[in-house]
Amino acid sequence: MMINLNEGVTAAEGFWVSGVSAGLKRSGRKDLALVVSQGPQFVASSVFTTNRFEAAPVGWSRRAMADGTLKAVVLNSGGANACTGEQGRVDAAKMATIVAKGIGCDPMDVGVCSTGLIGTLLPMDKVTAGIYTALENLCPTAGSDAAEAIMTTDNVTKQAAYISAAGWSIGAMAKGAGMLAPALATMLVVITTDAEITVEQADADLLAACRVSFDRADSDGCMSTNDSVILMANGASHITPDPEEFAQGLSQVCISLAKQLIADGEGAEHSISVSVRGAASEDDALEAARSIARSNLFKCAIAGNDPNWGRVLASIGTTTAQFDPDAVDVYFNGVGVFLQGAPGAPRDQVDLTPFDVLVEVDLHAGDIEATIWTNDLTHGYVSENADYPS
Amino acid sequence: MMINLNEGVTAAEGFWVSGVSAGLKRSGRKDLALVVSQGPQFVASSVFTTNRFEAAPVGWSRRAMADGTLKAVVLNSGGANACTGEQGRVDAAKMATIVAKGIGCDPMDVGVCSTGLIGTLLPMDKVTAGIYTALENLCPTAGSDAAEAIMTTDNVTKQAAYISAAGWSIGAMAKGAGMLAPALATMLVVITTDAEITVEQADADLLAACRVSFDRADSDGCMSTNDSVILMANGASHITPDPEEFAQGLSQVCISLAKQLIADGEGAEHSISVSVRGAASEDDALEAARSIARSNLFKCAIAGNDPNWGRVLASIGTTTAQFDPDAVDVYFNGVGVFLQGAPGAPRDQVDLTPFDVLVEVDLHAGDIEATIWTNDLTHGYVSENADYPS
Numbered sequence: 001m002m003i004n005l006n007e008g009v010t011a012a013e014g015f016w017v018s019g020v021s022a023g024l025k026r027s028g029r030k031d032l033a034l035v036v037s038q039g040p041q042f043v044a045s046s047v048f049t050t051n052r053f054e055a056a057p058v059g060w061s062r063r064a065m066a067d068g069t070l071k072a073v074v075l076n077s078g079g080a081n082a083c084t085g086e087q088g089r090v091d092a093a094k095m096a097t098i099v100a101k102g103i104g105c106d107p108m109d110v111g112v113c114s115t116g117l118i119g120t121l122l123p124m125d126k127v128t129a130g131i132y133t134a135l136e137n138l139c140p141t142a143g144s145d146a147a148e149a150i151m152t153t154d155n156v157t158k159q160a161a162y163i164s165a166a167g168w169s170i171g172a173m174a175k176g177a178g179m180l181a182p183a184l185a186t187m188l189v190v191i192t193t194d195a196e197i198t199v200e201q202a203d204a205d206l207l208a209a210c211r212v213s214f215d216r217a218d219s220d221g222c223m224s225t226n227d228s229v230i231l232m233a234n235g236a237s238h239i240t241p242d243p244e245e246f247a248q249g250l251s252q253v254c255i256s257l258a259k260q261l262i263a264d265g266e267g268a269e270h271s272i273s274v275s276v277r278g279a280a281s282e283d284d285a286l287e288a289a290r291s292i293a294r295s296n297l298f299k300c301a302i303a304g305n306d307p308n309w310g311r312v313l314a315s316i317g318t319t320t321a322q323f324d325p326d327a328v329d330v331y332f333n334g335v336g337v338f339l340q341g342a343p344g345a346p347r348d349q350v351d352l353t354p355f356d357v358l359v360e361v362d363l364h365a366g367d368i369e370a371t372i373w374t375n376d377l378t379h380g381y382v383s384e385n386a387d388y389p390s
Numbered sequence: 391m392m393i394n395l396n397e398g399v400t401a402a403e404g405f406w407v408s409g410v411s412a413g414l415k416r417s418g419r420k421d422l423a424l425v426v427s428q429g430p431q432f433v434a435s436s437v438f439t440t441n442r443f444e445a446a447p448v449g450w451s452r453r454a455m456a457d458g459t460l461k462a463v464v465l466n467s468g469g470a471n472a473c474t475g476e477q478g479r480v481d482a483a484k485m486a487t488i489v490a491k492g493i494g495c496d497p498m499d500v501g502v503c504s505t506g507l508i509g510t511l512l513p514m515d516k517v518t519a520g521i522y523t524a525l526e527n528l529c530p531t532a533g534s535d536a537a538e539a540i541m542t543t544d545n546v547t548k549q550a551a552y553i554s555a556a557g558w559s560i561g562a563m564a565k566g567a568g569m570l571a572p573a574l575a576t577m578l579v580v581i582t583t584d585a586e587i588t589v590e591q592a593d594a595d596l597l598a599a600c601r602v603s604f605d606r607a608d609s610d611g612c613m614s615t616n617d618s619v620i621l622m623a624n625g626a627s628h629i630t631p632d633p634e635e636f637a638q639g640l641s642q643v644c645i646s647l648a649k650q651l652i653a654d655g656e657g658a659e660h661s662i663s664v665s666v667r668g669a670a671s672e673d674d675a676l677e678a679a680r681s682i683a684r685s686n687l688f689k690c691a692i693a694g695n696d697p698n699w700g701r702v703l704a705s706i707g708t709t710t711a712q713f714d715p716d717a718v719d720v721y722f723n724g725v726g727v728f729l730q731g732a733p734g735a736p737r738d739q740v741d742l743t744p745f746d747v748l749v750e751v752d753l754h755a756g757d758i759e760a761t762i763w764t765n766d767l768t769h770g771y772v773s774e775n776a777d778y779p780s
Contacts, residue, residue: 053707053715083703085716085732118700119733225704296686296767297775304776310508313473314615317443325443326475342475343509377686379772385687386694386768 003256008159010143011171013194014038014236018137019145022130024078024116024123030149032127034134035190036072036103041235044070045202046111047210049227055082056092057112058226064096064108068199070232073111074099074131075150075188077175079122081114082225091122098128102135113188113228115152115175147173150188153384155264160256162249168195168237170246172253176217176261187214187261189229191253195246196235205247206231213254216286217262217373218293229254262373263355267380270302270357276321277369278362284321285370288361291315292372299377302357307332307350316361323363331360393646398549400533401561403584404428404626408527409535412520414468414506414513420539422517424524425580426462426493431625434460435592436501437600439617445472446482447502448616454486454498458589460622463501463580464489464521465540467565469512471504472615481512488518492525503578503618505542505565537563540578543774545654550646552639558585558627560636562643566607566651577604577651579619581643585636586625595637596621603644606676607652607763608683619644652763653745657770660692660747666711667759668752674711675760678751681705682762689767692747697722697740706751713753721750 009017015037022032046065048058064070074095081088096110114122147157150173158174172191191206210229231250241249263271274292279285292298295315301308309330317325326341333351336344357376399407405427412422436455438448454460464485471478486500504512537547540563548564562581587595600619621640631639653661664682669675682688685705691698699720707715716731723741726734747766 051704051707052709053703080700083700083728083731083733118704119728225700225707296771300772300775303772306776310470310473310615313443314441314508317441317615319442338473338509341473343473377772378776379769381686382690382693382767382769382772385690386696 003252004161004163005159005256007161007171008143008147008173009035009171009190009192010141011161011163012169012192014234015192016138016140017142017146018134018139019142019147019149020130020133020137022076022133023126024076030145031076031078032130032134033075033146033149034072034099034138035146035192036138037232037234038236039234041196041233042069042071042109043197043199043202043233044068045199045206045231047206047229049225051225053083053225055080055114055226056084056088057081057114058228059089060092060096061111061113061228061230064111069109070111070230071105071109072099072103073113073190073230075113075190076122076127077115077150077152079114079116079120080118080226081122082118084119084121087121091124094124095127095131098131111230115150115188115226118225143171143173150175153266158257158260160253162253164241164245164249166239166241168239168241169193170249170253172257174257174261176264187227189257191231193233194236195233195241196239197233197241197246201243202231202233205250208247209251209254212251213258216371217258218290259373262375265375266384267378268375269378269380270376271355272302272357272359272374272376273371274359274374275369275371276361276363278364278366279368279370280322280366282368282370285368286372287319288316288321288363289370289372291319292359293374296377299374302352303376303378305352307337307347307352309338312359312361313338321363322365327364329362333358393642394551394553395549395646397551397561398533398537398563399425399561399580399582400531401551401553402559402582404624405582406528406530407532407536408524408529409532409537409539410520410523410527412466412523413516414466420535421466421468422520422524423465423536423539424462424489424528425536425582426528427622427624428626429624431586431623432459432461432499433587433589433592433623434458435589435596435621437596437619439615441615443473443615445470445504445616446474446478447471447504448618449479450482450486451501451503451618451620454501459499460501460620461495461499462489462493463503463620465503465578465580466512466517467505467540467542469504469506469510470508470616471512472508474509474511477511481514484514485517485521488521501620505540505578505616508615533561533563540565543656548647548650550643552643554631554635554639556629556631558629558631559583560639560643562647564647564651566654577617579647581621583623584625584627585623585629585631587623587631587636591633592621592623595640598637599641599644602641603648606761607648608680649763652765655765656774657768658765659768659770660766661745662692662747662749662764662766663761664749664764665759665761666751666753668754668756669758669760670712670756672758672760675758676762677709678706678711678753679760679762681709682749683764686767689764692742693766693768695742697727697737697742699728702749702751703728711753712755717754719752723748
């Protein structure tokens, strides 16, 4: 029916959650979240990073979710538990085991997500105590606490909910900020729903939703070791949703989160939609759009409010997308600055001061369109990533 | 015999050159260069950008050099003459024609190179007058003037010469700074030699030299519309060089220029060699090294003197190179910070304050090694590219 940004994972019925401070962040902020499904169903689906250095919790969750069943997921910020060797794997398993004991289930029904610095072991004494506190604080309304507890360099929480008029809902939370790139941004996403759906439906709809949302968010071209999108469906509404509406609602929630991630990308002063139309195929449109979204020169130009279409052309000139260089159009915020292979309207007709920027390219080679969302490359990005302690 | 950085294109005998101010740069600095071969031979070879939006001068030079013959090349900074449509093509042809008339040859024996802002027509009145001045100022010792006249955001001139004990020489100049990326950096390079070589030799040796030099310089992943490497051989020494020595000397000159380009990359505070060894193939080594060199997060970390090996691993984890994640080693300036898939020496043992940084990765999957040269991503880079007028 509509997207609500004030509610997250507890928008769906029958999910008890918490977000607490385990002392993993030096700031003392919330850093440990727990999402527990009350059933009656425990259907689950997931999409994980394809980075070959997958973090220990990703390896654990991948195995835990292989049977399409999940009862809970525990998430921490303040440490990615990635590239931590055998001890990291032991620690991820321990996190699942403590939660399993607390709620009375099999450890293999508990997912684990971690985010933060790569290459450091988690302080397991703090994590253990934090999980006990999280278990004690579980309640059906703490979605925003959980969303806060998974933040790293995020400035704001990311939540979205789809409330169907039919009586079922989808709720979700995400964290992002840096290492936001292709085939999943660096991010943790937990999506809950009280709709009655099958595992097959969950798998198909989640994959389709990711393809048009997180896969098209490309902040800095860097793919993380910890990316995880987890969907849990408990059927608590006792309603079987219209399949089309459910798939659409799930996509809308994911697109909303993807855009929130990009708008809060590290140092972002502009949120940029790069839309390529007139392409011969979706792959062509995405390749061209991504080449622009990945150009540091283009991204610096936007930071400087400069409609530098030369850098747009130089980017798509490196792709294999079908087009005739003499037939390409480029628009910045609706102004055609390069038309049919030659300079168009003067650059000073373009106003790039608003936060949202739309760059459109027409390849005149077909009728397919696709959009990649990115942000600009600013002094803030350099500061955050030169100074972020490793 | 050795590489000399104080001499450029006039290190080879029989090349008359000049570098003058045509008023294309608002600063009034030199912006037009001319290199004229005195023969007796006019053998030439070239490598151009593969960007599909090739600038008008690139299209001209490609045709002019198709027969392996060139008598002169005219170069300007202060305007790339790229994406300028039909008028741009007319202007490039006119530049060649004026030079041809001045030295008495066919316009199709004159190469043209331009660099500067994309998408603006050259002020042809100033260019024409500048070419006349350049013709008047030709002399056999003005290599440094020419090198200065092709600079854009470069801070220093780039020159290199190989002086053979056998009595022949290779001289060269380059400009770079931004849009420095794969399969040729954004750059103009002119190489002269007085050795007697064949066109076939020139083609084969230049391609081989580019593969191990400019193709391995990757400053910001952006490929330009104007990249040109032009080699002119006039046989003025009347010496036929040892083929092996000539090929080696040419590669050494190109490697020297590539490293000079990277060291002077826009905003560079560190020059970084990313060396991948233990690879199963050269392609694997290059793919892994380039993925690291292209990671903005890695490049920001180096700007912050942070040996952030997590970002190195996250980068190579996205490649298809053969390796076992549990067998990889990472070294920063010789210190093994990640060994056999687990954290190694403490990060504080690494000193990243020197300008030159060496990052080594051992994939333990074979015995092939390759290096990509890049630089860090700094506030200076953002400033130059957010503020560079488009």
